[in-house]
Amino acid sequence: MSIGWYLAVSAIVFALGAAGVMVRRNPLVVLLCLELMLNGANLALVAFSRMWGNGDGQIFALVVMTVAACEVCIGLGLIVAIHRRRLPIDVDELRELQG
Amino acid sequence: MSSILFFIAGFGAIAGAIGVVMLRDPFYAVLALVGHLLSLAVLFLLLRAEFVAAVQVVVYAGAVMVLYVFVVAYVGGREEPIGERLRGRGPAGAQLRLGAAILSGALLVELLIALLGTGLKAVSGDGASYTPGPKTFGTPAYIGQLLLTRFLLVFEAASLLLTIAAVGAVVLARRRGGIDDEDGNGDGDARRLVLTPLDLIRPPETGTMAEGVGSRK
Numbered sequence: 001m002s003i004g005w006y007l008a009v010s011a012i013v014f015a016l017g018a019a020g021v022m023v024r025r026n027p028l029v030v031l032l033c034l035e036l037m038l039n040g041a042n043l044a045l046v047a048f049s050r051m052w053g054n055g056d057g058q059i060f061a062l063v064v065m066t067v068a069a070c071e072v073c074i075g076l077g078l079i080v081a082i083h084r085r086r087l088p089i090d091v092d093e094l095r096e097l098q099g
Numbered sequence: 100m101s102s103i104l105f106f107i108a109g110f111g112a113i114a115g116a117i118g119v120v121m122l123r124d125p126f127y128a129v130l131a132l133v134g135h136l137l138s139l140a141v142l143f144l145l146l147r148a149e150f151v152a153a154v155q156v157v158v159y160a161g162a163v164m165v166l167y168v169f170v171v172a173y174v175g176g177r178e179e180p181i182g183e184r185l186r187g188r189g190p191a192g193a194q195l196r197l198g199a200a201i202l203s204g205a206l207l208v209e210l211l212i213a214l215l216g217t218g219l220k221a222v223s224g225d226g227a228s229y230t231p232g233p234k235t236f237g238t239p240a241y242i243g244q245l246l247l248t249r250f251l252l253v254f255e256a257a258s259l260l261l262t263i264a265a266v267g268a269v270v271l272a273r274r275r276g277g278i279d280d281e282d283g284n285g286d287g288d289a290r291r292l293v294l295t296p297l298d299l300i301r302p303p304e305t306g307t308m309a310e311g312v313g314s315r316k
Contacts, residue, residue: 023200
């Protein structure tokens with residue numbers, strides 16, 4: 001398959017993730033959609049890496065995975081902290097970031 | 100053969116992504132994301148990124164998704180009807196949601212134009228030449244050599260970032276003020292007036308582990 005097909009799949013996944021981030025209300029699902037966007041970018045990186053026969057894109061993809069793991073770590077910690085304070089788990093109702 | 104595998108994995112990835120966005124129950128959304136990640140690992144294998152595919156399955160579909168399942172089970176994700184959401188019952192109106200859908204559609208069109216409409220000849224090709232071997236492109240030996248020579252600084256920065264994230268998660272998700280405070284009987288106030296040398300490095304009510312189990316108030 002030509003590289004263009006992989007890039008098309010990555011664009012579709014990225015756009016779906018962006019739609020999910022904007023439409024969904026549960027912060028857990030928003031985090032999941034963020035993962036979708038990162039994975040779309042990862043697929044494009046690996047496809048470009050294959051295109052040039054160069055490993056730099058794969059290293060970049062691994063770093064993106066590290067950043068995604070950190071983001072999950074902090075995001076889930078925030079959700080657990082919100083749950084502890086018995087606040088609504090809903091991004092529309094959590095409008096203030098003041099403690 | 101590889102094109103059949105590509106279409107199966109590509110449809111799996113897109114279906115998983117649609118599932119994440121559309122499914123109401125967060126638990127099923129997590130399961131859809133697991134399917135999406137596994138299909139993406141197949142796509143990585145087709146792109147000769149063996150090590151990245153293995154990391155995708157082990158770290159992403161394994162560890163990170165288990166973390167998600169734990170938090171969904173702990174928080175008890177509320178079901179959210181997406182049709183009602185699009186019709187706009189909530190603080191933000193239906194126009195905003197419709198605008199979001201239009202915006203993401205425009206984003207998709209723009210991305211496709213940027214990626215496929217480019218004049219780059221290599222995009223419509225199969226990529227660089229590839230010969231199988233133990234130390235060729237994409238194998239663990241190749242990636243490891245790159246990480247420890249050319250990208251050593253990136254490697255160390257990633258390890259530092261992971262440490263900061265781990266500390267941040269512990270600080271965020273700790274229990275503040277001990278167990279008793281959740282029930283409202285704050286009987287620890289009198290005893291808190293006695294300061295010990297430990298309070299210099301760990302002030303009271305900062306959610307230390309000792310406070311969490313109630314042994315130090």
